[in-house]
Amino acid sequence: MIAIASDHGGYELKRGVIDYLKAKGIEYKDFGCYSTNSCDYPDIALGTCKSVVKGECEKALLFCGTGIGISIAANKVAGIRAACCSDIFSAKFTRLHNDANVLCLGGRVVGIGLALELVETFLNTEFEGGRHIKRIEKITAIENMQNL
Numbered sequence: 121m122i123a124i125a126s127d128h129g130g131y132e133l134k135r136g137v138i139d140y141l142k143a144k145g146i147e148y149k150d151f152g153c154y155s156t157n158s159c160d161y162p163d164i165a166l167g168t169c170k171s172v173v174k175g176e177c178e179k180a181l182l183f184c185g186t187g188i189g190i191s192i193a194a195n196k197v198a199g200i201r202a203a204c205c206s207d208i209f210s211a212k213f214t215r216l217h218n219d220a221n222v223l224c225l226g227g228r229v230v231g232i233g234l235a236l237e238l239v240e241t242f243l244n245t246e247f248e249g250g251r252h253i254k255r256i257e258k259i260t261a262i263e264n265m266q267n268l
Contacts, residue, residue, distance in 0.1 A: 122243070123177035125151035125168040127161040127190065130183025130227035133235055137181060140236050146243070149177060165193035172221055173199040180222040181239060187226035194222050198263050201256075206230050211238045215245035217252045 122141065126134035131153060141148045151168040153159045161184045171177040180202075184190035187204040194202035202222035203214035206229055214220040223242040225235055 121177045122146060122148040123151055123168045123171045123180035124148050124182075125153070125164045125180070126183035126227065127153060127164050127185070128156045128158050129161075129185030130187075130190070130225070131156050133225060133227035133230065133232065134181075134183045136232040137183075137235060137239055140239065161190040162193040165190050166197065169194050169197040169200045169202075169222065173197060178221075179243065181242075182222055182224045183227050184224070185226055185228045187224040187229060191222075191224035194224065199260075201259065205238055205242070206234070208237060208241050211241040212245050215242060216248045217255075219247040219252070219256050 124134060124138060138148065138150065149171065152164055165182060168180050168182060172180050182190045182194055191202045191204040194200050200222055201218055201220045202224050203210065203218065203220040204224040205211040205214060206226065211223065223239065225238060
């Protein structure tokens with residue numbers, strides 16, 4: 121199951137990606153928003169990312185105007201490794217090397233054609249493991265630090 125959500129700035133792009141997921145038979149859960157009415161991306165990111173951390177969803181796709189704000193908010197959730205991507209190379213390697221579990225895209229930055237390629241690449245690329253595992257463990261250690 122893929123979690124999917126957006127704020128108002130990413131709503132139209134999210135709708136296009138949902139059409140793609142439906143056409144491919146990929147199960148998803150839509151965490152909002154449900155219109156172009158203004159809303160706050162941190163609220164959207166939190167609920168969506170909790171579903172990934174709890175194991176209810178395998179990965180998440182998040183959308184805001186630039187992809188940046190929602191990726192910053194998503195990365196505040198322990199266990200989330202969110203990447204804001206606008207090119208295929210980054211979408212591929214954030215999975216291969218970083219084991220990213222959330223892809224963030226900007227509805228005002230990325231068109232639907234590229235967005236679908238990014239989503240397909242992200243969803244179909246497996247984590248390489250190996251030497252990258254220790255780096256993921258270091259990220260987790262930083263995440264777990266108290267009172268820096």
